[in-house]
Amino acid sequence: xxxxxxxxxxxxxxxxxxxxxxxxxxxxxxxxxxxxxxxxxxxxxx
Amino acid sequence: xxxxxxxxxxxxxxxxxxxxxxxxxxxxxxxxxxxxxxxxxxxxxxxxxxxxxxxxxxxxxxxxxxxxxxxxxxxxxxxxxxxxxxxxxxxxxxxxxxxxxxxxxxxxxxxxxxxxxxxxxxxxxxxxxxxxxxxxxxxxxxxxxxxxxxxxxxxxxxxxxxxxxxxxxxxxxxxxxxxxxxxxxxxxxxxxxxxxxxxxxxxxxxxxxxxxxxxxxxxxxxxxxxxxxxxxxxxxxxxxxxxxxxxxxxxxxxxxxxxxxxxxxxxxxxxxxxxxxxxxxxxxxxxxxxxxxxxxxxxxxxxxxxxxxxxxxxxxxxxxxxxxxxxxxxxxxxxxxx
Numbered sequence: 001x002x003x004x005x006x007x008x009x010x011x012x013x014x015x016x017x018x019x020x021x022x023x024x025x026x027x028x029x030x031x032x033x034x035x036x037x038x039x040x041x042x043x044x045x046x
Numbered sequence: 047x048x049x050x051x052x053x054x055x056x057x058x059x060x061x062x063x064x065x066x067x068x069x070x071x072x073x074x075x076x077x078x079x080x081x082x083x084x085x086x087x088x089x090x091x092x093x094x095x096x097x098x099x100x101x102x103x104x105x106x107x108x109x110x111x112x113x114x115x116x117x118x119x120x121x122x123x124x125x126x127x128x129x130x131x132x133x134x135x136x137x138x139x140x141x142x143x144x145x146x147x148x149x150x151x152x153x154x155x156x157x158x159x160x161x162x163x164x165x166x167x168x169x170x171x172x173x174x175x176x177x178x179x180x181x182x183x184x185x186x187x188x189x190x191x192x193x194x195x196x197x198x199x200x201x202x203x204x205x206x207x208x209x210x211x212x213x214x215x216x217x218x219x220x221x222x223x224x225x226x227x228x229x230x231x232x233x234x235x236x237x238x239x240x241x242x243x244x245x246x247x248x249x250x251x252x253x254x255x256x257x258x259x260x261x262x263x264x265x266x267x268x269x270x271x272x273x274x275x276x277x278x279x280x281x282x283x284x285x286x287x288x289x290x291x292x293x294x295x296x297x298x299x300x301x302x303x304x305x306x307x308x309x310x311x312x313x314x315x316x317x318x319x320x321x322x323x324x325x326x327x328x329x330x331x332x333x334x335x336x337x338x339x340x341x342x343x344x345x346x347x348x349x350x351x352x353x354x355x356x357x358x359x360x361x362x363x364x365x366x367x368x369x370x371x372x373x374x375x376x377x378x379x380x381x382x383x384x
């Protein structure tokens with residue numbers, strides 16, 4: 001399921017595929033950086 | 047000398063060590079000559095643990111009592127932060143949302159801030175104390191009941207206080223170095239965005255980016271409060287959320303040209319997809335479905351109507367909405383869930 005607006009493209013995937021889908025979209029649009037990895041200092045992400 | 051509102055999230059005050067580190071940062075800001083008002087969240091996962099506890103006692107706890115329970119979390123952290131500041135030789139003075147003048151509507155669990163009357167906060171500042179305000183909570187205008195603002199609500203408390211006090215900046219301290227092109231927990235190569243406009247941030251927040259609550263960004267835009275998102279664990283530059291003009295203004299033309307058209311990737315795990323199959327393909331049928339949903343106070347996020355099968359004159363309509371079990375139950379009717 002895909003929906004678009006003027007400033008956004010949304011895609012619905014199974015929850016188990018979320019991490020892979022986010023990574024793939026991020027890479028496809030060259031959003032990443034070759035510098036050091038982003039740091040997550042704390043928290044459990046709950 | 048500036049007036050700075052600093053908000054510290056749950057992970058920043060997760061334990062005694064974190065609280066001491068936060069107190070040092072607050073005192074350092076003050077010693078640099080600024081006035082500081084602090085907003086704190088509950089320690090670590092306290093709020094989630096309290097929700098778990100509540101649902102063990104009752105599968106559907108009354109909203110008023112759930113809010114009364116959850117607001118206990120910020121009382122703990124605000125008092126501890128005030129004590130840690132006292133230990134460094136300055137006066138921290140803690141205030142509940144109600145004492146700080148955060149007035150909301152009466153929608154328990156997702157209350158909206160109607161007004162902020164920060165008389166006591168101003169008074170504390172005038173007396174040289176550092177006000178420590180409980181985030182996430184307020185008091186309802188009519189019933190004078192304790193309310194909570196929903197997940198991420200402390201960010202909204204901070205921006206609303208910043209607006210009411212006429213602060214120069216609202217600093218949101220969290221457990222990552224700012225706003226990234228994707229959730230760094232999922233994508234380690236995600237890049238920090240140095241400046242982002244209110245509009246872009248609104249869209250990211252609406253699509254599930256948990257770094258800032260949607261209402262917080264709306265509030266900041268409405269009152270023109272610059273929001274500085276950064277980590278309480280490092281001294282890196284973080285991200286400035288500002289007007290679009292300002293967001294581009296700090297850059298050279300080349301930098302602006304290099305800026306990608308796509309700001310970032312946000313995700314949301316709380317969506318459920320529902321497909322209504324075999325809907326007669328004629329005017330008014332979709333409206334009938336969505337009127338039924340609207341009547342239960344559910345906000346629909348995405349809608350897709352599939353291609354109609356010419357032979358049968360019927361079609362499938364899929365839509366997504368927040369996945370909360372009790373909400374789904376109330377919607378009723380025939381459905382196929384994925």
